[in-house]
Amino acid sequence: xxxxxxxxxxxxxxxxxxxxxxxxxxxxxxxxxxxxxxxxxxxxxxxxxxxxxxxxxxxxxxxxxxxxxxxxxxxxxxxxxxxxxxxxxxxxxxxxxxxxxxxxxxxxxxxxxxxxxxxxxxxxxxxxxxxxxxxxxxxxxxxxxxxxxxxxxxxxxxxxxxxxxxxxxxxxxxxxxxxxxxxxxxxxxxxxxxxxxxxxxxxxxxxxxxxxxxxxxxxxxxxxxxxxxxxxxxxxxxxxxx
Numbered sequence: 001x002x003x004x005x006x007x008x009x010x011x012x013x014x015x016x017x018x019x020x021x022x023x024x025x026x027x028x029x030x031x032x033x034x035x036x037x038x039x040x041x042x043x044x045x046x047x048x049x050x051x052x053x054x055x056x057x058x059x060x061x062x063x064x065x066x067x068x069x070x071x072x073x074x075x076x077x078x079x080x081x082x083x084x085x086x087x088x089x090x091x092x093x094x095x096x097x098x099x100x101x102x103x104x105x106x107x108x109x110x111x112x113x114x115x116x117x118x119x120x121x122x123x124x125x126x127x128x129x130x131x132x133x134x135x136x137x138x139x140x141x142x143x144x145x146x147x148x149x150x151x152x153x154x155x156x157x158x159x160x161x162x163x164x165x166x167x168x169x170x171x172x173x174x175x176x177x178x179x180x181x182x183x184x185x186x187x188x189x190x191x192x193x194x195x196x197x198x199x200x201x202x203x204x205x206x207x208x209x210x211x212x213x214x215x216x217x218x219x220x221x222x223x224x225x226x227x228x229x230x231x232x233x234x235x236x237x238x239x240x241x242x
Contacts, residue, residue: 016035016130016131016133017035017130017155018128018129018130018131019034019128019129019222019223020126020127020128021126021128021129022126023119023120023121023125023126023127024121024124025121025122026121026124028074028118028119028120028183029118029119029120029225030118030119030151030181030185030224030225030226031116031117031118031119031223031224032115032116032150032151032152032153032223032225032226033045033049033111033115033117033129033131033153034129034152034153034154034223035133035134035155036131036132036133044110044112045111045113045129046107046110046111047078047106047107047109047111048090048091048106048107048108048109049129050065050127051127051128051130052080052082052089052125052128053125056123057080057121057127058080058081058082059080059081059092059098059099060098061098061121061122061123062098062120063079063080063121063125064077064078064079064094064118064119064120065077065078065079065117065119066117066118066120067111067115067117067118068115068116068117068118068185070146072181072184072186074118076093077095077096077098078091078093078109079094081102084102090105090107091105091106091107091109092105092106093106113134114138114151116150116181116225116226129155129223134240137164137237137238137239138153138154138237138240139235139236139237139238140236140237140238141233141235142170142176142229142230142232142236143230144231144232144233146229147227147228147229148228148229149185149225149227150226150227151220151223151225152220152222152223152224152226152238153238154222154238154239154240156222157220157221159217159219159220160178160191160218160220161200161216161217162238162239163200163238164236164237165193165195165234166234166235166236166237169231169234170193170195170230170232170234170236171192171193171195172193172194172201172203172207172208172209173207174230174231174232175206175231176207176229176234177190177191177192177203177207177228178190178192178200178226178228178229179226179227179229180224180225180226181225181226187227189202190202190204190205190207191203191215192209194209199216200214200215200216200218201213201214201215
């Protein structure tokens with residue numbers, strides 16, 4: 001599994017913002033960061049740019065965020081300790097049972113901007129993502145023959161019709177698709193591209209198109225996790241949020 005992103009244009013640290021990522025109480029949900037780090041490497045974000053609203057999100061509730069392995073499962077776990085840093089709170093690495101490793105603070109852990117993460121909140125607490133807004137469109141590069149766990153990494157809703165396919169190598173006949181993600185990390189609803197129609201359509205897991213279900217207007221909220229699969233490693237263009 002690989003994640004890459006490049007931005008056409010200059011990233012401005014003067015354009016900052018935030019948005020809230022909803023969670024489902026007691027369930028895992030796939031989200032993606034919507035802002036870059038205000039300083040540091042482009043197309044990355046720091047775990048410390050994710051803030052919690054109170055003690056209802058905490059290690060003792062078995063609340064965590066986790067990176068995603070190639071099969072959609074939790075990989076490295078991080079949890080929030082409200083009592084750390086003299087009560088200011090902080091992120092730390094932990095195990096799957098949220099036992100905190102106090103020797104491994106995680107606020108400065110850097111992840112690629114377009115890498116999906118898993119969030120689990122016992123009480124359904126919203127988390128806030130903040131940072132610099134990317135300027136310019138962004139290319140999302142597919143991993144040839146593999147699925148990438150990514151998502152809408154802009155702070156505004158996008159539709160499938162907003163996503164620009166640059167070449168015919170991304171097509172239903174290659175079993176190429178974008179899919180929503182169920183709570184178990186598997187593909188849920190599939191969408192594929194028909195170059196002949198210049199349009200997105202719903203499809204099944206084998207990319208058999210339902211031509212009665214054109215999908216250009218299907219909308220993905222900010223932070224929403226998605227799967228992107230390209231047989232030939234073709235890139236797709238995500239529009240600028242500005």
